[in-house]
Amino acid sequence: MTKATLPPFTPLVDSLPASVPFVGPEALERMHERAFLARIGANESVFGPSPLAIEAMQAEAKGVWQYGDPENFELKQALAKKHGITADHIAIGEGIDGLLGYLVRLFVEAGVHVVTTDGAYPTFNYHVTGFGGHLHKVSFKDDREDPAALLDKANEVGARIIYLSNPNNPMGSTNPARIIEDLADNLPPQTLLCLDEAYADFLDAAQMPDIAPDHPQIIRMRTFSKAYGMAGARIGYAITHTELATAFHKIRNHFGMSRISQAGALAALDDTGYLAAIRTKVGRALSDIAAIAVENGLAPLASATNFLAIDCGGDGRRAAKVMQSLISQGIFVRMPGTAPQNRCIRITAGTPEDCKHLAACLPKALAAAKQN
Amino acid sequence: MTKATLPPFTPLVDSLPASVPFVGPEALERMHERAFLARIGANESVFGPSPLAIEAMQAEAKGVWQYGDPENFELKQALAKKHGITADHIAIGEGIDGLLGYLVRLFVEAGVHVVTTDGAYPTFNYHVTGFGGHLHKVSFKDDREDPAALLDKANEVGARIIYLSNPNNPMGSTNPARIIEDLADNLPPQTLLCLDEAYADFLDAAQMPDIAPDHPQIIRMRTFSKAYGMAGARIGYAITHTELATAFHKIRNHFGMSRISQAGALAALDDTGYLAAIRTKVGRALSDIAAIAVENGLAPLASATNFLAIDCGGDGRRAAKVMQSLISQGIFVRMPGTAPQNRCIRITAGTPEDCKHLAACLPKALAAAKQN
Numbered sequence: 001m002t003k004a005t006l007p008p009f010t011p012l013v014d015s016l017p018a019s020v021p022f023v024g025p026e027a028l029e030r031m032h033e034r035a036f037l038a039r040i041g042a043n044e045s046v047f048g049p050s051p052l053a054i055e056a057m058q059a060e061a062k063g064v065w066q067y068g069d070p071e072n073f074e075l076k077q078a079l080a081k082k083h084g085i086t087a088d089h090i091a092i093g094e095g096i097d098g099l100l101g102y103l104v105r106l107f108v109e110a111g112v113h114v115v116t117t118d119g120a121y122p123t124f125n126y127h128v129t130g131f132g133g134h135l136h137k138v139s140f141k142d143d144r145e146d147p148a149a150l151l152d153k154a155n156e157v158g159a160r161i162i163y164l165s166n167p168n169n170p171m172g173s174t175n176p177a178r179i180i181e182d183l184a185d186n187l188p189p190q191t192l193l194c195l196d197e198a199y200a201d202f203l204d205a206a207q208m209p210d211i212a213p214d215h216p217q218i219i220r221m222r223t224f225s226k227a228y229g230m231a232g233a234r235i236g237y238a239i240t241h242t243e244l245a246t247a248f249h250k251i252r253n254h255f256g257m258s259r260i261s262q263a264g265a266l267a268a269l270d271d272t273g274y275l276a277a278i279r280t281k282v283g284r285a286l287s288d289i290a291a292i293a294v295e296n297g298l299a300p301l302a303s304a305t306n307f308l309a310i311d312c313g314g315d316g317r318r319a320a321k322v323m324q325s326l327i328s329q330g331i332f333v334r335m336p337g338t339a340p341q342n343r344c345i346r347i348t349a350g351t352p353e354d355c356k357h358l359a360a361c362l363p364k365a366l367a368a369a370k371q372n
Numbered sequence: 373m374t375k376a377t378l379p380p381f382t383p384l385v386d387s388l389p390a391s392v393p394f395v396g397p398e399a400l401e402r403m404h405e406r407a408f409l410a411r412i413g414a415n416e417s418v419f420g421p422s423p424l425a426i427e428a429m430q431a432e433a434k435g436v437w438q439y440g441d442p443e444n445f446e447l448k449q450a451l452a453k454k455h456g457i458t459a460d461h462i463a464i465g466e467g468i469d470g471l472l473g474y475l476v477r478l479f480v481e482a483g484v485h486v487v488t489t490d491g492a493y494p495t496f497n498y499h500v501t502g503f504g505g506h507l508h509k510v511s512f513k514d515d516r517e518d519p520a521a522l523l524d525k526a527n528e529v530g531a532r533i534i535y536l537s538n539p540n541n542p543m544g545s546t547n548p549a550r551i552i553e554d555l556a557d558n559l560p561p562q563t564l565l566c567l568d569e570a571y572a573d574f575l576d577a578a579q580m581p582d583i584a585p586d587h588p589q590i591i592r593m594r595t596f597s598k599a600y601g602m603a604g605a606r607i608g609y610a611i612t613h614t615e616l617a618t619a620f621h622k623i624r625n626h627f628g629m630s631r632i633s634q635a636g637a638l639a640a641l642d643d644t645g646y647l648a649a650i651r652t653k654v655g656r657a658l659s660d661i662a663a664i665a666v667e668n669g670l671a672p673l674a675s676a677t678n679f680l681a682i683d684c685g686g687d688g689r690r691a692a693k694v695m696q697s698l699i700s701q702g703i704f705v706r707m708p709g710t711a712p713q714n715r716c717i718r719i720t721a722g723t724p725e726d727c728k729h730l731a732a733c734l735p736k737a738l739a740a741a742k743q744n
Binding site: 005006007008009010011012013016017018020021022024026027030039042044045046047048049054057058060061062063064065066067068069070071073094095097098101105106107108109112123130160161189190191192216217225229230231232233234241243244246247249250251253254255256257258259260261264 | 377378379380381383385389392393394396399402411414416417419420421426432433434435436437439440441442443445466467469470473477479481495533561562589597601602603604606615616618619622623625626629630631632633636
């Protein structure tokens with residue numbers, strides 16, 4: 001006989017909302033019953049992956065009957081070479097999202113304090129809440145994450161983790177390498193600094209902070225989802241102290257990586273000229289988008305990434321109207337979630353075709369935002 | 373200045389071993405410094421995925437710059453159609469391994485009891501331990517999982533979850549549908565039955581237990597890793613009560629699925645004749661392997677899966693010697709971990725070429741096992 005109720009979840013799970021960090025563009029397309037003309041809202045790379053990576057993934061499709069190497073041996077070797085470190089400093093996971101989940105699980109339980117910036121990456125917050133941690137948020141300062149405020153708050157609450165994205169999403173801003181290096185040198189003794197460097201590949205390596213890989217209180221998150229154009233392949237990696245890199249083995253989904261993705265990432269790293277070419281294309285696209293913004297009387301912010309935050313010249317309600325109108329016209333964009341950053345919409349570097357659609361739709365969006 | 377130590381892990385993480393559930397064949401190949409002649413140890417499908425799935429994955433490689441749909445909308449619709457249920461009964465994740473991790477996280481914390489069979493799937497145990505649960509193990513009975521013993525133990529300890537794989541791995545045995553249905557009808561009120569049905573596609577649907585999808589105490593795990601030949605794509609799904617299916621959204625890695633895998637799975641489901649053809653090939657391969665075993669004086673067990681447990685006629689030490697010799701000769705096989713099931717080695721259905729290699733290497737392996 002069928003019983004009436006589900007077995008009880010843990011009290012922690014019971015306390016969690018069923019909300020999701022992001023609504024995907026496909027859900028919006030289903031809602032609006034049309035495909036987007038321009039998909040420039042999730043900071044994906046419209047320029048796609050390296051042709052070498054595409055070829056490698058296509059070749060590996062036939063071999064997908066085999067599980068991927070759970071040790072990610074070859075990919076770790078190649079990443080170690082890229083970064084001039086040994087492979088035991090590297091942890092690999094199902095995107096930075098997956099790695100952030102594992103990282104939080106390693107350090108956070110009920111009663112543990114974590115510090116981040118209000119309006120920074122919500123998926124990190126999702127994991128902290130999901131493991132029962134106590135989140136503390138400091139404000140942006142001049143649209144940048146504020147290392148001094150993060151450090152003060154960490155000292156105040158005895159934080160186990162400080163999360164800092166550099167370059168920052170959603171504003172596109174950076175902190176100078178020296179500032180991050182100072183932060184790394186002045187951490188409270190029991191605090192880990194999680195540097196989300198998803199957008200690092202859009203900068204020269206010299207612009208990124210110089211931190212020894214054996215610093216025991218730093219983990220740097222990198223990804224193939226942005227400059228490498230492989231968001232759908234789910235490959236993130238972390239650079240950190242060997243002891244922390246090893247600890248991931250205690251809890252990770254050992255066979256979690258797609259074999260096709262492993263092959264694609266390996267080939268992408270072989271295409272040494274690729275990132276430079278992408279940065280040129282992204283630079284051109286952001287110039288185009290900035291020009292479109294300026295033509296429409298809007299103020300694009302400086303960006304160290306593959307997207308632009310564009311000040312819509314009002315408050316969050318105004319920017320939301322602009323974004324909604326763009327979405328309903330077929331242009332997928334997003335916007336920051338907290339004031340005053342939510343005066344902006346966030347637009348990803350698009351193809352020339354994407355930019356043309358944006359140029360056609362933005363005036364109508366601004367008119368709509370003025371009206372009501 | 374660099375601090376000397378890592379921030380502290382949670383006490384639970386500190387208590388976990390760094391051991392892994394399985395060593396992958398690639399690690400063995402690196403250790404032996406040679407590629408395997410036959411990869412028939414991980415119950416992968418050497419016959420590969422449907423040509424339609426390969427084609428779809430190859431086509432999607434170019435689109436991999438986009439994140440996959442976090443709602444897995446189309447794939448859920450197609451799976452709902454396959455199973456004659458609505459999509460809200462389905463949860464999708466990064467292989468059954470990933471889903472088992474999420475499931476355990478939903479229900480298990482320190483002090484929660486869980487029941488499984490000694491020698492059943494170690495990755496489930498890994499997750500239970502990883503979330504602080506207390507594992508209780510009952511024995512196989514005649515090389516089958518023993519629903520009565522599982523139920524008794526669950527009643528005794530007040531288990532939150534009973535894990536039962538049917539068909540069973542590593543023995544290849546099944547329990548009659550009626551027995552599982554009885555178990556489902558007699559669960560203690562606060563116990564969830566997790567049915568791992570990874571090998572279900574090797575049976576007729578009519579041979580599987582008939583359980584209403586809205587039974588609030590059952591979750592059934594399925595996969596594209598076995599009969600569909602897509603282990604490296606990491607696609608598992610669960611069929612369960614809508615409330616439990618929804619609860620996964622509270623904790624899962626929403627953007628964790630590979631976009632290429634999603635496309636491949638969708639195309640695989642479209643190839644309606646594929647599973648029947650695979651079952652024919654698997655049946656032929658298992659007959660060949662059984663014949664090789666018998667020729668060598670060994671006793672293959674009955675199998676409802678794509679692998680055979682083969683009784684090596686001694687204890688675990690003897691079977692381990694046979695396995696080790698096969699591995700060092702280039703034949704990747706595995707074996708059960710607990711007595712008396714560890715009198716067997718476990719061999720996956722191979723290609724005719726794989727079987728030829730096995731036939732050539734097995735006599736030497738048996739001779740080696742006799743010698744020392």
